[in-house]
Amino acid sequence: MRKDLIASAVAVLLFTVVCGLIYPLAVTGIAQVTMPGKANGSQIERDGKVVGSELIGQDFQGRRRYFQSRPSASDDSADATFFNNLGPNQRDLATQQHQAAVAYARRERIALADVPVDAATTSASGVDPHISPENAEIQARRVARVRGLSLDRVNDLIDEHTDGRGLGFMGEPGVNVLTLNLALDEETR
Numbered sequence: 001m002r003k004d005l006i007a008s009a010v011a012v013l014l015f016t017v018v019c020g021l022i023y024p025l026a027v028t029g030i031a032q033v034t035m036p037g038k039a040n041g042s043q044i045e046r047d048g049k050v051v052g053s054e055l056i057g058q059d060f061q062g063r064r065r066y067f068q069s070r071p072s073a074s075d076d077s078a079d080a081t082f083f084n085n086l087g088p089n090q091r092d093l094a095t096q097q098h099q100a101a102v103a104y105a106r107r108e109r110i111a112l113a114d115v116p117v118d119a120a121t122t123s124a125s126g127v128d129p130h131i132s133p134e135n136a137e138i139q140a141r142r143v144a145r146v147r148g149l150s151l152d153r154v155n156d157l158i159d160e161h162t163d164g165r166g167l168g169f170m171g172e173p174g175v176n177v178l179t180l181n182l183a184l185d186e187e188t189r
Contacts, residue, residue, distance in 0.1 A: 044182065052178045057129040060181060065146045067139050067184075068107075069177045070131060071100045073122050084122055097121055108138050130174030133162055147188050157183050 031039035042054040052058050060066040073084040086093035101120035105112045116135040131139075136158045144154040161180040165171050 044178065046182065051182065053129075054176060054179060055129060056178075057123075057127045058178055060177070064107075064142065065184075066181045067131070067136060067143060067175075067177050068104075070118050070128055071096075071120065071122050072127060108142055110138060114138070129176050129178055130163065131177055133158065133173055133175055136162075136175040136180070143184065147184060149184075149187065153187070154184075157187065 028039070037043075043050045044052050044054060057069040057072065059072070060068050084093065084096070086096075097120045101112060101115045104115050104119040116132055116138065118132045119135050119138075137155070140151060140154045140158060143149075144151045147154075157180060158175055161183060162173050162175045164173055
């Protein structure tokens with residue numbers, strides 16, 4: 001019995017060191033050498049300052065000159081992300097989605113029936129950096145008008161910042177709101 005206990009303790013200690021220390025350090029080291037940008041969170045810098053990450057949505061609410069991200073259950077910080085944890089049959093979820101759709105329709109000056117789904121629903125993580133191309137196309141009219149750009153130029157920027165399907169067949173195309181807004185800032189400097 002004592003041999004089994006010692007063997008078990010040694011196994012736990014060994015696997016803790018290998019799986020909890022050696023393996024993570026090796027993977028981190030390989031990632032830092034082979035793809036340092038991604039290993040460090042795909043951070044975007046402007047003028048030597050980190051302004052965000054390609055992987056995390058940011059809050060642009062209240063700034064009409066920017067494309068707006070999806071609604072988020074998280075606060076303004078991506079330090080603690082969460083989703084709303086409401087089920088499809090809960091009245092609170094329906095109310096939240098309806099309020100978001102009404103606000104979007106009012107801001108974009110469109111009919112409530114024309115609001116894209118991603119403009120009224122949160123993502124699972126609460127910080128999805130992408131919106132649908134349809135959502136971006138609707139917002140393009142407002143952004144072009146406020147920034148004094150042609151709609152064609154804004155649509156070109158949308159196309160440049162639209163990611164395709166993963167591996168060519170998984171998921172849906174998405175427009176990265178942060179990189180698009182940064183490109184707009186460069187355009188109108």
